[in-house]
Amino acid sequence: MHKKTVIFDLDGTLLDTLEDLAYAGNAVLAECGFPQHPVDKYKYFVGDGMRVLMERIAPSTCTPEKIDQCCTIFNRIYGECWHRRTTLYPGIENMLKRLREKGVRLAILSNKPHQFTTVCVDRFFPGQRFDLVFGQRENVKKKPDPAGAFEIAAKLDVQPADCVxxxxxxxxxxxxKSAGMFTIGVLWGFRTFDELRENNADLIVDHPMEIVDHVISAG
Known part of the structure; x- marks a missing residue:
């Protein structure tokens, strides 16, 4: 079935941002005198917004005020390093191009702070056209709340059931799932097949062009 709109996560889905996120996170810890973490650990630290990232990487004894300070430091450091090692995953550019050629509307919904989401998209997708790009914004509940997904569907005048x-x-x-959309889990990102399956992914793929194959039917 031809779906009208595809909404993408950003980190771990379109962009491999892990090394820059880990660098910034460990730099925060070093500045605060806290132990640092291996880069691979950040695959499970990220994904729920900046504050949760700070809560996960900092010692459990940290006060909310200290977490606030960590967030401030992270904003400063990540603001300098966000583009150094970040890259598109192989096949992403061609996948987006093919979807656009088929008339599919494209959007991004990320838990990454909105200002970092937009600069990443501007830098790494200069030739791509996204109809909407939303990171984590004040007064909008972050994922997994479906508020952002519903907002995208409404602004693009499509039904959630017509979105992926x-x-x-x-x-x-x-x-x-909460938004009533078809879900596709990707295996080139930060998490595992089992995690995606346990959270009821409708489809799990290991190459970006499989997304095109399933969004646009042969007929």
Whole structure:
């Protein structure tokens, strides 16, 4: 069935941002005198917004005030390093191009702070056209709450049932399911097949062009 709109997560789905996120997170910890973490650990630290990231990487004894300070430091450091090692996953550019050629509308919904989401999209997708790009914004509940997904559907004048939500984590699958959208889990990102399956992904793919195959039927 031809779906009218595809909404993508960003980190771990379109962009491999792990090394820059880990660098910034560990730099925050170093500045605060806290122990640092291996880069791979950040695959499970990220995905739920910046504050939750700070809560996960900092010692459990940290006060809310200290977490606030960590967030401030992270904003400063990540604001300098967000583009250094971040890259598109292989096949992403061609996948987006093919979807656009088929008349599918494209959007991004991320738990990454909105200002970082938009600069990443501007930098790494200069030739791509997204109809809407939303990161985590004040007064809008973050994923897995479906508020952002519903907002995108409404602004693009499509029904949620005519949308596909694509992501790499449990949070993404929960978001799409809560919004009544078809969910596609991707295996090139930060999490595992089991996590996606346990969170009821409608489809799990290991190459971006499989998204095109399933969004646009042969007929």
């Amino acid at each position: 939500y694509v992501g790499d984590t449990a949070v993404d699958m929960q978001t799409g």
